Amino acid sequence: MSDRARNLLARYLQQRREIGEIEIVFSQDVHEVLSAIAAAPAAPIATPVAATVHPEPSAPAATRSLQVLGETAGKCTACRLAETRSTVVFGEGDPAARVVVVGEAPGAEEDRTGRPFVGRAGKLLDQLLASSGFPRETVYICNVLKCRPPGNRNPQPDEVESCNPFLKGQLQTIGPSAILACGTFPAQTLLGTSQPIGRLRRSSQSYEGIPLIATYHPAALLRNPSWIRPVWADLQRLRQIVDEADVE
Ligand code: SF4
Structure with a gap:
C-alpha cells in the first residue's frame, strides 16, 4: 500500500471514529474502498492515527x-x-x-x-x-x-x-x-x-x-x-x- 493510500485510509478511519463508529466493516474489496477514498476531494491530512479496521469496542x-x-x-x-x-x-x-x-x-x-x-x-x-x-x-x-x-x-x-x-x-x-x-x-x-x-x-x-x-x-x-x-x-x-x- 502506498503512503498516500495509507494516509487516506488512516484519515478515513479517524473520521469514522470521531463520529462514534466503533467497528467498521468493509463490504467491498479494500482496494475499491481505497480508490473511492482517493477519489474524494483532497483535504489537509491530520496527523495520521494508527489504522485499525477493528478498534477496541468501547464500553456498552x-x-x-x-x-x-x-x-x-x-x-x-x-x-x-x-x-x-x-x-x-x-x-x-x-x-x-x-x-x-x-x-x-x-x-x-x-x-x-x-x-x-x-x-x-x-x-x-x-x-x-x-x-x-x-x-x-x-x-x-x-x-x-x-x-x-x-x-x-x-x-x-x-x-x-x-x-x-x-x-x-x-x-x-x-x-x-x-x-x-x-x-x-x-x-x-x-x-x-x-x-x-x-x-x-x-x-x-x-x-x-x-x-x-x-x-x-x-x-x-x-x-x-x-x-x-x-x-x-x-x-x-x-x-x-x-x-x-x-x-x-
Ligand atoms: S444531591 Fe446527592 S450527590 Fe449531591 S451532595 Fe446531595 S446527597 Fe450528595
Whole structure:
C-alpha cells in the first residue's frame, strides 16, 4: 500500500471514529474502498492515527452512561451533605442487572469505602441475595442518597429531591426487571407514599412500570432476626418476577 493510500485510509478511519463508529466493516474489496477514498476531494491530512479496521469496542452504552452519571455525582454539591461526606457512594454492580437494590443512604463504612451495602448489613444482604439466586455481582446496588447524612440521621426531603435525578438516571439506564427497595425510606420514596413498610411489602408495587418489592433493610434484620423469614418470602417473589420476565 502506498503512503498516500495509507494516509487516506488512516484519515478515513479517524473520521469514522470521531463520529462514534466503533467497528467498521468493509463490504467491498479494500482496494475499491481505497480508490473511492482517493477519489474524494483532497483535504489537509491530520496527523495520521494508527489504522485499525477493528478498534477496541468501547464500553456498552449503559456502562458509559452510569460512568458519566457517577462522575457528575462525584462532584455534586447540590445539597448540604456535600459538606460532611468523605466519599460519594454512587452505586455499583452490573449495568445490565435484572435487579436493582435500593437502600436509604451510605453509613459510616460506606462513606469510608465508597461502596454501598458493606459491613455486617451488607454481608447479610449478599447472603440473602445469593441464596435467592442473585449473587452480588449480578445485581446493581445503590442508595436513594449518594452521600452520608451526619450521624446516620434521616434524609431530609430537600436532600432527597436534590439527589433524585441520580437514582432516576440509574434506574432508567439499567432498566431492570425488578427493584428491591430495602427499608421504609427507599420504599416510601420510590412509591411516593407514607404507608408503613409492613403494608408495602405485602402488596404489589411498581415504580414507573418496573415491579418493586419492598422489604426490610438488612440492618433491621440484624436487630430483629425473626424478620429473616418474611424477607426470604419477599426475595422469592422477586425471583418469581425476574424469572417470569426472562420467559417473556
Ligand atoms: S446527597 Fe446527592 S444531591 Fe446531595 S451532595 Fe450528595 S450527590 Fe449531591
